[in-house]
Amino acid sequence: MTPQVLVVLGAALASGVEMVEALTIVLAVGMTRGWRSAAIGVGAAFLTLAALIAALGPALTEIPIEALRVVVGAVLLTFGLQWLRKAILRAAGVRALHDEDKIFAREVAESRQAAHTTRASLDWYSFTLAFKGVLLEGLEVVFIVVSFGSTGGHLGLAAAGAGGALVVVAAVGALVHRPLSRVPENSLKFTVGIMLSAFGVFWGGEGVGLSWPGSDLALLGLIGFFVAVSFALVADLRRRTAVVPTPTAPVTQD
Amino acid sequence: MGWLGRFARFWYDFVVGDDWLAAVLVGVALGATAVLADGYNPWWLLPVAVAVVLVISVRRAAAAATRHPPSSDTEPLIDL
Numbered sequence: 001m002t003p004q005v006l007v008v009l010g011a012a013l014a015s016g017v018e019m020v021e022a023l024t025i026v027l028a029v030g031m032t033r034g035w036r037s038a039a040i041g042v043g044a045a046f047l048t049l050a051a052l053i054a055a056l057g058p059a060l061t062e063i064p065i066e067a068l069r070v071v072v073g074a075v076l077l078t079f080g081l082q083w084l085r086k087a088i089l090r091a092a093g094v095r096a097l098h099d100e101d102k103i104f105a106r107e108v109a110e111s112r113q114a115a116h117t118t119r120a121s122l123d124w125y126s127f128t129l130a131f132k133g134v135l136l137e138g139l140e141v142v143f144i145v146v147s148f149g150s151t152g153g154h155l156g157l158a159a160a161g162a163g164g165a166l167v168v169v170a171a172v173g174a175l176v177h178r179p180l181s182r183v184p185e186n187s188l189k190f191t192v193g194i195m196l197s198a199f200g201v202f203w204g205g206e207g208v209g210l211s212w213p214g215s216d217l218a219l220l221g222l223i224g225f226f227v228a229v230s231f232a233l234v235a236d237l238r239r240r241t242a243v244v245p246t247p248t249a250p251v252t253q254d
Numbered sequence: 255m256g257w258l259g260r261f262a263r264f265w266y267d268f269v270v271g272d273d274w275l276a277a278v279l280v281g282v283a284l285g286a287t288a289v290l291a292d293g294y295n296p297w298w299l300l301p302v303a304v305a306v307v308l309v310i311s312v313r314r315a316a317a318a319a320t321r322h323p324p325s326s327d328t329e330p331l332i333d334l
Contacts, residue, residue: 070284075269077280077304082271085311094319140268197304205300208288212297222301229305233312240316 011161019169025133028107037123041130073204080196087190092237198222
């Protein structure tokens with residue numbers, strides 16, 4: 001039961017973070033240049049993503065499970081450590097926090113300045129920006145769902161987690177019509193980074209022949225271990241930066 | 255850079271990001287665990303090795319951020 005819950009939770013949180021970022025781009029374009037072209041761009045991105053999943057998804061079942069676990073474990077680890085590193089740096093104040101409001105304001109300013117080029121009765125700037133934003137963030141969601149779901153045989157659960165996140169983010173975005181700046185993105189990324197790293201160690205370890213004590217329950221131990229290491233690193237960085245003051249970092253988008 | 259190059263660049267930035275050394279060390283940790291797992295079950299090795307990689311990666315990034323604080327103008331539009 002533990003891995004299933006963690007798969008749904010991990011996929012939902014990680015996908016939700018990516019979807020909030022895509023929503024900021026779509027809102028900025030739609031609100032400044034009109035919704036029609038932006039909506040068509042979003043639709044085209046969803047169709048492209050669906051085609052990619054349909055084309056590549058069945059290939060996963062052809063890969064031997066041990067090889068898949070090693071590859072997915074390595075990729076999840078590399079990817080998860082990247083999230084965790086940035087979340088630790090932000091929590092320690094070394095790197096600026098992600099600010100959806102400022103990103104939204106910049107996107108709005110750029111959208112207003114961009115030239116209106118109409119092709120096939122579409123505002124090409126709106127279409128392209130919405131398409132690229134949703135496609136790129138969507139590819140990341142697909143990657144997260146496949147990584148979380150494929151090795152443990154829980155692809156459906158991971159997809160359900162991402163689907164739930166999509167419904168929540170889209171519904172809240174439609175209701176508030178503003179970027180979701182109140183979402184505690186750094187805390188979410190911290191959590192997701194820890195989960196990705198723990199899953200990466202678990203599956204990568206199984207793939208190279210390890211047998212975890214406690215079987216699936218080892219995942220909880222790994223999560224606790226990475227929480228402890230991460231908090232120790234935050235405390236260590238805070239102590240160091242308190243001694244050596246660093247320049248104030250500007251807001252970043254990632 | 256062609257479409258394929260941009261696609262490859264996107265995945266490299268997404269998975270590996272700005273610390274290639276961490277990716278290499280993760281590969282080394284998995285490889286060493288695979289070799290040792292042939293004889294017995296060193297389940298503790300991979301978590302400890304990954305924690306060490308995390309410490310190295312965070313320290314390197316913190317040192318780089320102190321030397322060269324990032325500029326919001328040069329940040330990519332879409333990242334993690």
